[in-house]
Amino acid sequence: MRIGITCYPTYGGSGVVATELGIELAALGHEIHFISYSQPFRLNGRDDGIFYHEVPVSSYPLFEFPPYDLALASRMAEVAEFYALDLLHVHYAIPHSVSALLARQMLAARGRRLPFVTTLHGTDITLVGLDRSYLPITRYAIQESDGVTAISNYLREKTFADFNVTRPIETITNFVNCDVYMPLKDEAQKEKECVRRHFAAPDEPILMHLSNFRPVKRVSDAVKVFALVARELPAQLVLVGDGPDRSSAEWLAHDLGIHSRVHFLGKQDRVNELLALADLFLMPSEMESFGLAALEAMACKVPSIATRVGGVPELIDDGVTGLLFPVGEVEAMAAGALGLLNDPARLNAMRESARKTAQKRFCANLVVPRYVRFYEQVLGGQGKHTSG
Numbered sequence: 001m002r003i004g005i006t007c008y009p010t011y012g013g014s015g016v017v018a019t020e021l022g023i024e025l026a027a028l029g030h031e032i033h034f035i036s037y038s039q040p041f042r043l044n045g046r047d048d049g050i051f052y053h054e055v056p057v058s059s060y061p062l063f064e065f066p067p068y069d070l071a072l073a074s075r076m077a078e079v080a081e082f083y084a085l086d087l088l089h090v091h092y093a094i095p096h097s098v099s100a101l102l103a104r105q106m107l108a109a110r111g112r113r114l115p116f117v118t119t120l121h122g123t124d125i126t127l128v129g130l131d132r133s134y135l136p137i138t139r140y141a142i143q144e145s146d147g148v149t150a151i152s153n154y155l156r157e158k159t160f161a162d163f164n165v166t167r168p169i170e171t172i173t174n175f176v177n178c179d180v181y182m183p184l185k186d187e188a189q190k191e192k193e194c195v196r197r198h199f200a201a202p203d204e205p206i207l208m209h210l211s212n213f214r215p216v217k218r219v220s221d222a223v224k225v226f227a228l229v230a231r232e233l234p235a236q237l238v239l240v241g242d243g244p245d246r247s248s249a250e251w252l253a254h255d256l257g258i259h260s261r262v263h264f265l266g267k268q269d270r271v272n273e274l275l276a277l278a279d280l281f282l283m284p285s286e287m288e289s290f291g292l293a294a295l296e297a298m299a300c301k302v303p304s305i306a307t308r309v310g311g312v313p314e315l316i317d318d319g320v321t322g323l324l325f326p327v328g329e330v331e332a333m334a335a336g337a338l339g340l341l342n343d344p345a346r347l348n349a350m351r352e353s354a355r356k357t358a359q360k361r362f363c364a365n366l367v368v369p370r371y372v373r374f375y376e377q378v379l380g381g382q383g384k385h386t387s388g
Helices: 013-027 068-082 093-108 135-144 153-163 186-196 219-232 246-255 271-275 292-299 330-341 344-362 364-379
Strands: 002-006 031-036 050-054 087-091 116-120 147-150 206-210 236-240 262-266 280-283 304-307 322-325
Touching: 002 013, 002 068, 002 093, 013 031, 013 050, 013 087, 013 116, 013 292, 013 364, 031 068, 068 093, 087 093, 087 364, 093 116, 093 135, 116 135, 116 153, 116 364, 135 153, 147 153, 147 364, 206 219, 206 271, 206 292, 219 236, 219 246, 219 280, 219 330, 236 271, 246 262, 271 292, 280 292, 280 330, 292 304, 292 344, 304 330, 322 330, 330 344, 344 364
Parallel strands: 002 031, 002 087, 031 050, 087 116, 116 147, 206 236, 206 280, 236 262, 280 304, 304 322
Antiparallel strands: none
16 A cells, blocks of 8 residues: 555654554555655654655745645645555644545545545644634544544543544554564673663662653653652652753752752653663653553563553553552652562562563554554445444
């Protein structure tokens, strides 16, 4: 198949999943065309079968806000026609599904069929889409998609409830490449110890957080949890990513007197190598429709201290592959983390369970074929009749 993929190319779960999906599909022999305003950050430009098409946006002075959605629709139609795409797969409903709908209508007027699949990722439904100024168009674009998927049952049911959508929605979870996200092999232990020394002494556990540092991720809670852990244990906190809440997290670490034990690494490309260094992963989010970062950690044998919100319980089995707590309960999270760090046998058992769960349920080789089958249903004209 020739598939066009559109996503937000910057840091964030939807862009990561869309890019990894394109890479996996190309590895299976499909031809993938990314269409966006910049190249997705996880593409290295050397993948066979993957092409990138930039969307030029007019800076005409009349436009106070450049009409990216219209430029995107035009580029989608253009790429689809020039490269004979079979379908479009858009990630994050606003504005991508609306642009895909316009592209489909443009090509239909010329007698060419271009179906599109919309994947709902989270805040496009739980936050942006529910804004009254976007709700009607979000609902319409979802309803008019040739196929719709959601990354968790939670998000699927919330879409039905909040948008009164009547068309089927298929749950296809996020995934991880278990050959990339994995614990370091025995022969790499010396290398691991060498890298680990950049952050911690051999007897110091490493807690880690990875996100885009938006308010919904509650990065300050990760710092607070670590501060409580650090009172009892010599430990280090590694924070990976960047965003609007980084400065406040830095000041909080300073005010709590732990700034020398907190490492802000900013955006990193090879997060799999960093996650493999951690003993525990912190995900104290206000909301997560799935929790991709926690899955990446699980695949690296790192259990999570996380919040019981959204789709997280569909990923993390409380007490088996991680520990779940109410939002904001930093003292309970810290106690849970200390309980694991002070009980190596329990922590190791949880590490093994985390890796096994990732392998059995969320590896790319299990999930990506589900997308391929879904595309085939859509191309066969059955997308709107697929059972959810």
